[in-house]
Amino acid sequence: MAHSRDEFEKRLRRIGEERYHDKHPFHHMLHSGQCTPDQVQAWVLNRFVYQAHIPMKDAALMSRCDDPVLRRIWRSRIEDHDGSEEAPGGIERWLRLATAVGLDRDYVASMQGALPASRFAVEAYVRFVRDRTLLEAIASSLTELFAPKIHSERIEGLLQHYDFADENSLSYFRNRLVEAPKDVAFGLQYVLDHADTREKQDAAAAALTFKTDVLWAQLDALHSAYVEPGRIPPGAWRPGEGMAK
Numbered sequence: 320m321a322h323s324r325d326e327f328e329k330r331l332r333r334i335g336e337e338r339y340h341d342k343h344p345f346h347h348m349l350h351s352g353q354c355t356p357d358q359v360q361a362w363v364l365n366r367f368v369y370q371a372h373i374p375m376k377d378a379a380l381m382s383r384c385d386d387p388v389l390r391r392i393w394r395s396r397i398e399d400h401d402g403s404e405e406a407p408g409g410i411e412r413w414l415r416l417a418t419a420v421g422l423d424r425d426y427v428a429s430m431q432g433a434l435p436a437s438r439f440a441v442e443a444y445v446r447f448v449r450d451r452t453l454l455e456a457i458a459s460s461l462t463e464l465f466a467p468k469i470h471s472e473r474i475e476g477l478l479q480h481y482d483f484a485d486e487n488s489l490s491y492f493r494n495r496l497v498e499a500p501k502d503v504a505f506g507l508q509y510v511l512d513h514a515d516t517r518e519k520q521d522a523a524a525a526a527l528t529f530k531t532d533v534l535w536a537q538l539d540a541l542h543s544a545y546v547e548p549g550r551i552p553p554g555a556w557r558p559g560e561g562m563a564k
């Protein structure tokens with residue numbers, strides 16, 4: 320039998336409570352000032368891969384969408400990340416963060432030094448959104464329900480513990496505090512409205528679980544390469560490479 324709307328929403332929120340990447344030890348290190356400058360740089364340059372692919376993921380979603388109203392609502396996500404000629408978007412803001420932590424922006428934008436697992440995880444997300452049902456694709460974006468909390472913790476933690484942190488370098492996260500709630504309010508409504516059988520509810524919950532794995536796997540790879548045991552895969556960024564000139 321299908322869950323009631325309320326029960327289903329609770330089920331989705333429980334997935335975040337149990338599996339969201341705010342629980343990952345790398346985030347605890349980052350937000351409490353325990354990361355070395357190299358580890359912060361490793362995080363910034365690997366996370367750029369995620370940033371760069373989010374608008375491609377959203378374009379893949381829109382390409383499958385035959386409802387112009389849904390496309391119009393969804394396309395604001397692409398605008399938020401890609402920006403316009405007058406106003407910088409999320410990708411540009413992330414590159415400002417990269418410069419602030421001492422990396423060369425072109426090096427970061429090239430994604431040359433990114434860990435293989437960062438690329439694989441992000442590519443899996445784009446593929447998932449392209450290949451699964453629209454309901455599953457939209458449900459996979461619902462990790463953003465849990466993002467404002469981690470963005471607030473990050474702004475506070477970085478400002479407190481790291482010299483590079485100021486309103487300019489952290490503007491990416493400040494902006495997401497406004498953008499993410501708008502996006503996710505729509506996404507959640509859509510999923511609650513359209514998951515009207517137990518089967519669809521299970522598929523939507525599995526999509527959200529998959530997405531928490533996409534996020535977790537990226538931090539695991541980062542931790543293994545740059546914290547413990549410090550095994551950097553062949554070809555991946557090594558501290559000292561790609562520095563701002």
Ligand SMILES: O=C(O)c1cc(C(=O)O)c2c(n1)C(=O)C(=O)c1cc(C(=O)O)[nH]c1-2
Nearest residue numbers: 373409459460461462463466469470495534
């Ligand atoms: O810093 C974070 O922890 C975090 C997490 C997530 C997320 O939950 O996928 C996103 C973001 N940030 C983010 O900035 C962002 O633009 C974003 C878009 C999406 C998505 O799945 O469409 N997730 C996220």
